[in-house]
Amino acid sequence: MDDIIEGIVSNIVFSNAENGYTVFRIDTTEEAVTAAGNVPAISLGEKLVLTGSWMTHPQYGEQFKVVTYETRTPTGEEEIFRYLSTGAVKGIGPAKARDIVDRFGANALSVIEHDPDSLAAIKGISLRSARTIGDNFRRRAGLRRLVVFLGGYNIKPLIATRVYKDYGDDSVDAICDNPYLIVSEDYGADFFEADTIALDLGFDSDSPPRISAALIYELVHNLNNGHTFIPKDKLTVAVNTLIGVNHEAIVDALDTLCEYGDIIIEQIANVEGCYLKHIYEAEEYLAKRILEMVDSNQITIKTHNNITKTSSIPYSATQKEAISLATKSAILVLTGGPGTGKTTTVSGILEMFDNNGLKTVLCAPTGRAAKRLSELTGRDAATIHRLLGAGHNDSGKTTFEHDELNQLDADAVIVDECSMIDILLMYALLKAIKPGCRLIMVGDADQLPPVGPGNMFSDVIRSGIIPVIVLSEIFRQSEGSGIIKCAHGINNGEMPDLTEKYTDLFFMRRQSEEQIAQTVAELYSERLPKNMGIDPSLIQVLSPTRKRGAGTVALNVLLQDKLNPQSIQKGEKQFGNFLFRTGDKVMQIKNNYDIIWQSPDKRTAGTGIFNGDVGTVREVDHNREAITVDFEEKLVTYTFDQLHELEPAFAMTVHKSQGSEYHTVILAMTSAAPPLLTRSILYTAITRAKSLLVIVGSVEVMQQMVANDKRQKRYSGLKTRLVK
Numbered sequence: 001m002d003d004i005i006e007g008i009v010s011n012i013v014f015s016n017a018e019n020g021y022t023v024f025r026i027d028t029t030e031e032a033v034t035a036a037g038n039v040p041a042i043s044l045g046e047k048l049v050l051t052g053s054w055m056t057h058p059q060y061g062e063q064f065k066v067v068t069y070e071t072r073t074p075t076g077e078e079e080i081f082r083y084l085s086t087g088a089v090k091g092i093g094p095a096k097a098r099d100i101v102d103r104f105g106a107n108a109l110s111v112i113e114h115d116p117d118s119l120a121a122i123k124g125i126s127l128r129s130a131r132t133i134g135d136n137f138r139r140r141a142g143l144r145r146l147v148v149f150l151g152g153y154n155i156k157p158l159i160a161t162r163v164y165k166d167y168g169d170d171s172v173d174a175i176c177d178n179p180y181l182i183v184s185e186d187y188g189a190d191f192f193e194a195d196t197i198a199l200d201l202g203f204d205s206d207s208p209p210r211i212s213a214a215l216i217y218e219l220v221h222n223l224n225n226g227h228t229f230i231p232k233d234k235l236t237v238a239v240n241t242l243i244g245v246n247h248e249a250i251v252d253a254l255d256t257l258c259e260y261g262d263i264i265i266e267q268i269a270n271v272e273g274c275y276l277k278h279i280y281e282a283e284e285y286l287a288k289r290i291l292e293m294v295d296s297n298q299i300t301i302k303t304h305n306n307i308t309k310t311s312s313i314p315y316s317a318t319q320k321e322a323i324s325l326a327t328k329s330a331i332l333v334l335t336g337g338p339g340t341g342k343t344t345t346v347s348g349i350l351e352m353f354d355n356n357g358l359k360t361v362l363c364a365p366t367g368r369a370a371k372r373l374s375e376l377t378g379r380d381a382a383t384i385h386r387l388l389g390a391g392h393n394d395s396g397k398t399t400f401e402h403d404e405l406n407q408l409d410a411d412a413v414i415v416d417e418c419s420m421i422d423i424l425l426m427y428a429l430l431k432a433i434k435p436g437c438r439l440i441m442v443g444d445a446d447q448l449p450p451v452g453p454g455n456m457f458s459d460v461i462r463s464g465i466i467p468v469i470v471l472s473e474i475f476r477q478s479e480g481s482g483i484i485k486c487a488h489g490i491n492n493g494e495m496p497d498l499t500e501k502y503t504d505l506f507f508m509r510r511q512s513e514e515q516i517a518q519t520v521a522e523l524y525s526e527r528l529p530k531n532m533g534i535d536p537s538l539i540q541v542l543s544p545t546r547k548r549g550a551g552t553v554a555l556n557v558l559l560q561d562k563l564n565p566q567s568i569q570k571g572e573k574q575f576g577n578f579l580f581r582t583g584d585k586v587m588q589i590k591n592n593y594d595i596i597w598q599s600p601d602k603r604t605a606g607t608g609i610f611n612g613d614v615g616t617v618r619e620v621d622h623n624r625e626a627i628t629v630d631f632e633e634k635l636v637t638y639t640f641d642q643l644h645e646l647e648p649a650f651a652m653t654v655h656k657s658q659g660s661e662y663h664t665v666i667l668a669m670t671s672a673a674p675p676l677l678t679r680s681i682l683y684t685a686i687t688r689a690k691s692l693l694v695i696v697g698s699v700e701v702m703q704q705m706v707a708n709d710k711r712q713k714r715y716s717g718l719k720t721r722l723v724k
Helices: 076-085 094-114 116-121 127-151 157-177 179-183 191-200 208-223 232-243 247-260 277-295 317-326 342-355 367-377 384-388 423-432 456-463 482-491 513-532 552-563 640-645 679-686 699-707 718-722
Strands: 003-015 021-027 032-038 047-057 061-072 263-268 271-276 331-336 360-364 381-383 390-392 398-400 412-415 438-443 468-471 505-509 539-543 572-575 578-581 585-588 592-598 605-609 614-621 626-630 635-639 646-648 651-653 662-669 689-697
Touching (some): 003 061, 003 076, 032 047, 076 094, 094 116, 116 127, 127 157, 208 232, 208 263, 208 271, 247 263, 271 277, 277 331, 277 718, 317 342, 331 342, 331 456, 342 360, 342 367, 342 412, 342 468, 360 367, 381 384, 456 718, 482 689, 513 662, 539 552, 578 646, 626 640, 635 640, 640 646, 689 699
Parallel strands (some): 032 061, 331 438, 360 412, 505 689, 539 662
Antiparallel strands (some): 263 271, 585 614, 592 635, 626 635
């Protein structure tokens, strides 16, 4: 049977706004107690009744683990004063709290909520301030009611905050009228969360709000699969499978959503394509803006100082053509595989722009790609998000400081790793590029497509509308490279000759997953450091899959044990399936624009750590319930409840390695689901290695990947819009 305690909140030790987990001190009539659990939106001085059980925490001793809780309105003048003096109600501090309680006594809270104008009778409180105090009090009470209501369905407090911003005190009523409103992209709830509320409230299975929410859910879900639209017939079938409603009802709901503009249907690529509004607008804008740049009368910049004539670099004919085209084109694509001189060509374009007084900015979609671009060109390069000044609005949506109303101060923009860029990010970038600014898009079209919606780079190239320079000649300094030769052969569908001897590529046959995993661990921890003098920090293990015995999950456990074994000197924290330990290599797996970092000397600081950034755990502090990670001289502190943003990174999937280059790559050539055993995944994995590539595994799996040139079909209308 659960225990029950009652008391007043005296200290909030820790609170996570996203999931509501809170650690706090509560003063009962007998003692002060530490309590922890999902208790969101509480404040100092608040009276709570907690239901739960006692537990002993290994670090903090006895705690009360909260299962459910109820708030109690403070009663009596002393309780009310204590509550108000903590600042729980914005606009009231200790002095004003004393004046309010002295004047209104035990009725003070009722006056604040129902008759705030009366507060203006107190010296120092204007009528405007009184009404603001009343609004703040009602808002906090209303938000708490909403948090508790949604918490009963295990829905995050962050969603409650977003809903309350729009619906205020009517939020609970609005959700009861239509639970599916929280599925909106503005709020971020899952369809099944809303469906649980709706069915609990007695909604019919074929109610129009339910069908509409299912339609939106399917479209959002398919954005995650890379599509920008779904054919109408496939969408209706998917919704029927999801909720079992007849075709006619689905079509009626779809028509209604189209009338309201939430979904746009257009004949595109020979099908009736169903778009979410913002995706449609992004795709249409991209096509319109690109065509405008193609048709613009770009001023040809001076060529008498053309770098191809004055440079000591022996440019190939194709490279010279690229640099020449950059002098007269508003938009240009430069593509090619490894060793074909993309970076050399970019450097030539940069110098030619400099000679003609153009202000050029360089960017890439990830932090690792931007850093590599900067190292190769000797120029500053930023992520696209940082270049545009990314942030979040109150609804949690990404916003950009630079857009069509505040465009970048640049005469030319060079973007690397364009195969990784989805249409939404390119949409944001193009809006921030002023008319007349040149755009150079650089990338390897044979690498994996972006994780997000669309196939922007491939669509642009295949449209035939934009000038495209394809670099195919392998330069002399790369001719002897096994990595380069193997990559180009695989890209042409040729199985490499694994008996050929190279200095930078080795294949080690292993059949079982256990053998593959053990060999990978030995190479990383012992053989490469001892026999070849390679520092482990320069090595990255890749696998096509997370699962199975040689997938990244199993490899990370094995590699952690080999490279960073348990020690009494090292702190540890178990979080879900992962054990984080001081000294571990970890990776950020979602963009976090707001998280604060500072330099080790604390002289500089900033915000933002992004998906794919790799760092090292420097400290695990159980007293603060926090982990500190060093992302290349950027120290970031994560509370234990933020650890869902991190994963071990001794091994990572090929998809996660996009945009990066590593001195040494060990590739686990292991069996996986068919969609992961493709030529493009193998090609991407091999081209991540700069100096040394060791492939460990099955020849048969490698043959299967080379032969499988199937790419997941993506529904995208950009190419069609460009060639209209």
